Amino acid sequence: MQLQLALDLVNIPEAKELVKEVEEHVDIVEIGTPIINKEGHKAVKEIKDAFPNMTVLADVKVMDAGAYEVMNASQAGADIVTILGATDDITIKGAVEEAKKHGTEILVDMINVPNLEQRAKEIDELGVDYICVHTGYDGQAAGQNPFEQLKVIKNVVKNAKTAIAGGIILDTLPQVVDAEPDLVIVGGGITGQEDKKAAAAEMKKLIKEKVLA
């Protein structure tokens, strides 16, 4: 089980500071969609250049032009690129094929996918690396969370790794960890804390204890 730090509301220098602070406790750092929209793939490149041993995920949330977008993100230094589960199979297949050429991985973000169980089954046949349940900022503000959704995909996904994102904090991490996803994605649960390093360390410890249990 891995821990991913999601960066969304910071600029590139702030992102570097944050990664430096917590890098020993996280496995993957995510350059969030709002950062990519503001700064472009320069943000991905600068973080990868500064932390070459860190796995970097580019949260491009691709809806179209799967191969082309994965090529651009991979060339910028991304190790993992996100595709929307709401897109069609052609886009996902194009993304998977292109990722193989670059040695990068595909994470499918199931945000706002209506028939989660059915769609997760379909996408699991397309050779993607991760399938991720995700309650976005707007869903969280409306009181939603992704915990039940994780159980749904854990039941049907047989090939891909499973991931979860959406408002996870230290208090809710134990119930997430109990459901045994392969990847836990945390944003404000680390970046919104006074002592970010301690928060990341505590989360990593909880995850390790579960894996060893």
Add this chain to the structure above:
Amino acid sequence: MQLQLALDLVNIPEAKELVKEVEEHVDIVEIGTPIINKEGHKAVKEIKDAFPNMTVLADVKVMDAGAYEVMNASQAGADIVTILGATDDITIKGAVEEAKKHGTEILVDMINVPNLEQRAKEIDELGVDYICVHTGYDGQAAGQNPFEQLKVIKNVVKNAKTAIAGGIILDTLPQVVDAEPDLVIVGGGITGQEDKKAAAAEMKKLIKEKVLA
């Protein structure tokens, strides 16, 4: 009926050259998703700065954080921001509210929305400015087009303006124009032609003839 030039596969200097060439014949210039992912909102800002009287659309394809993304795009100079029809109503409502604060408009991109008629009806109640049927690059490569979809939304959309995008060229423009969308979005139909200015002029002429007919 307006004509929008979609720019996807160019860098910022090439985009400027292109807009300069065809500006007298197009009403809106679109900074496409691949450009925003590569360059960030700098692309939107540079085109708006270079062509302050041109209406600029930022094709951010927002899936989450509707208000925040619309704020960022609007501050970069976008006059119109795109939101995915596949997202939830909360995100669309947040986008619409934020757009009002900036005097910008919302275009909802219906790409890969499964229940087009039903979803178009729902979105039409949310105060968006445009609802756009769209066959993406990957869908076009698989032989799809958006012509029938335009008829579907024309029947149910009562408040928003209607738009169409996806592989429209001079040969197919007459059938598009006959269905009377408020906005026709053309990419390769202009940018892929030897004489781009002539292609844009011919398209604008066809549109004007229809409006005056």
